[in-house]
Amino acid sequence: MSANLEWPLRRRVWVTFLIVPPLAFMTAFVVVPILSAFVYAFYDWQGLKRADFVGLRNFLDVLGREPWAATTWRAFGHNVIVFVTLMILQNGFGFLLAYALSRQLPGHRFHRVAVFLPVILSSVIVALVWKQFLHPVFGLLNKTLGLLGFGAVTTPWLGLSETALWALILVNAWHWVGFPTLVFLAGIQRIPPDIIEASRIDGVTEWQLVSRIVWPLVAPSATVVFILLFIGAFNWFELPYLMSGLEGSPYGSTDVLGLFFYRTAFGNQSSGAQDFGHGSALAVLMFVFIAAVSAVWTVRLRRREIELS
Amino acid sequence: MSRAAAHHAPDHAKGPAAGAAALLLQILLVANSFIMIFPILMMAAFGFKSTAEIFSKPFAFPDLTNLKNYVTVLVETNFFLYLGNSLLITGTSILGILTLGTMAAYGLARYSFRGNIAIYLFFLAGLMVPLKLAVIPLFIQMRDLDLLDSRLGLIIIYIAMGLPSAVFILTGFLRTLPSELEDAARIDGAGDARIMWSVMLPLTKPAMVIAAIHNAVPIWNDFFFPLVFVQTDARKTLPQGLTAFMGEYTTNWGVLFAGLTLSALPITIVYILLSKQFIQGMTSGAVK
Numbered sequence: 001m002s003a004n005l006e007w008p009l010r011r012r013v014w015v016t017f018l019i020v021p022p023l024a025f026m027t028a029f030v031v032v033p034i035l036s037a038f039v040y041a042f043y044d045w046q047g048l049k050r051a052d053f054v055g056l057r058n059f060l061d062v063l064g065r066e067p068w069a070a071t072t073w074r075a076f077g078h079n080v081i082v083f084v085t086l087m088i089l090q091n092g093f094g095f096l097l098a099y100a101l102s103r104q105l106p107g108h109r110f111h112r113v114a115v116f117l118p119v120i121l122s123s124v125i126v127a128l129v130w131k132q133f134l135h136p137v138f139g140l141l142n143k144t145l146g147l148l149g150f151g152a153v154t155t156p157w158l159g160l161s162e163t164a165l166w167a168l169i170l171v172n173a174w175h176w177v178g179f180p181t182l183v184f185l186a187g188i189q190r191i192p193p194d195i196i197e198a199s200r201i202d203g204v205t206e207w208q209l210v211s212r213i214v215w216p217l218v219a220p221s222a223t224v225v226f227i228l229l230f231i232g233a234f235n236w237f238e239l240p241y242l243m244s245g246l247e248g249s250p251y252g253s254t255d256v257l258g259l260f261f262y263r264t265a266f267g268n269q270s271s272g273a274q275d276f277g278h279g280s281a282l283a284v285l286m287f288v289f290i291a292a293v294s295a296v297w298t299v300r301l302r303r304r305e306i307e308l309s
Numbered sequence: 310m311s312r313a314a315a316h317h318a319p320d321h322a323k324g325p326a327a328g329a330a331a332l333l334l335q336i337l338l339v340a341n342s343f344i345m346i347f348p349i350l351m352m353a354a355f356g357f358k359s360t361a362e363i364f365s366k367p368f369a370f371p372d373l374t375n376l377k378n379y380v381t382v383l384v385e386t387n388f389f390l391y392l393g394n395s396l397l398i399t400g401t402s403i404l405g406i407l408t409l410g411t412m413a414a415y416g417l418a419r420y421s422f423r424g425n426i427a428i429y430l431f432f433l434a435g436l437m438v439p440l441k442l443a444v445i446p447l448f449i450q451m452r453d454l455d456l457l458d459s460r461l462g463l464i465i466i467y468i469a470m471g472l473p474s475a476v477f478i479l480t481g482f483l484r485t486l487p488s489e490l491e492d493a494a495r496i497d498g499a500g501d502a503r504i505m506w507s508v509m510l511p512l513t514k515p516a517m518v519i520a521a522i523h524n525a526v527p528i529w530n531d532f533f534f535p536l537v538f539v540q541t542d543a544r545k546t547l548p549q550g551l552t553a554f555m556g557e558y559t560t561n562w563g564v565l566f567a568g569l570t571l572s573a574l575p576i577t578i579v580y581i582l583l584s585k586q587f588i589q590g591m592t593s594g595a596v597k
Contacts, residue, residue: 017412025472030473034443037443100335107338116584117346121576124530125551128551140367235442258441283445
């Protein structure tokens, strides 16, 4: 490699040719749209036409004025529930599975392929299959429960406000648990075998080994799966859209920010109105929230990695 | 026990407590694999049954010669049309991502110049951006380019979405190639382009496969962008077409499950054949 001042013209042209087209593409279709969203949020929109500059009004509307604010905050609350529950179900269980896989028990290769199988499927397939399986009368879940003698607890899981969001969360965990599992597994496999060996000789229990040695040493993997889950949980859209519909049925009990944003921006069957102003304001708020929390949390998690290593 | 032996047999814990723990972990793994696979097998099995059979005898072993539902999906719906669109869109997007991604990564990894790090970080920043949230400006942009309701519009968005990860994966790999390779070719009189094309890129294939899988799976499976951008049935992708088809056959569960199974089939087969590359590709970036 040489410094660019000594480069002949031909090489300067060559490197420019390599770098500029991808850079231009990224600028045109990632940077410009993101920055535009910030601009659009300050305008009133008439359908697809930008109208008057309205300052912060769209933001104040979605955060504090009806008919937006109540929906925004309810949806936000649901996103928080989804995130916290999946942290335990998806990432917690994923870690446990990763540890089990790392023990190289008989059949571990098969189990590794199996746990990742749902991850490669489209949300559409996962959502539609589980929607049928959760059918109150003919669904596989209630049929299975009936067969096992739990007929009394069968219920229309997606039809009740009390259970619908939890059903969606469980389906999401089924779909994605393989991802944190294999990220954690890669982390565990990077631990030098001597460390595990030595602690076993010192007679630590299995639980101590997992909680005091393995868990701290996979802190870098934890950082990645925590942040990715956070971004995913606050962007959640496909699963609720396909299983509960655009309004987050029943009675908005599964309404999340992704659905509210989509409804506001692109309209729904009942109103059909497109509101790009309020939609952009919601997108910008979600973007800023996700970016800010991810940034602060990443710094904290990285500090944790250093403390634990 | 030697280190090498320890490597081959990490499960060398002793005593009944350790044995009990291993048993518990084994049960956990078997139960989990069952929960992962059973619903997928049931989906495929229901495709072989009539709606009445699904309702009355869901657990009975299916008659695997009854292909009626599968034939219905293949003959009476636009399955092949959607499949073709998905292949075209995913394939073209990956081609674009790899071309532009390799160009940028090669320039960044093999030449040092002012602004190199800044440009690298610029691409990396794109990794954290959920492009979904920029869908309104993208919609306006595509309208202005007259690319609404077109496959090209989707391809452009997917290339933009995939470029950061491709640059990240390929730059990391290209940096590890020794510069002696370049020097030797240069002494033989090869120019920059020739060195890249004939010496370096053939060595980059494994990283390209990883970058391709990393992006192909989410693009193949995507539902959000087709939902917003494509309305014409003839241009729909497989996941999107599936929702249209579900609406049509709401009450015919046998056909529904046959359709879901056939949609899941292509990627499942490729995954089973290439599970190592799939896992490596999809977790790359998250795994060092």
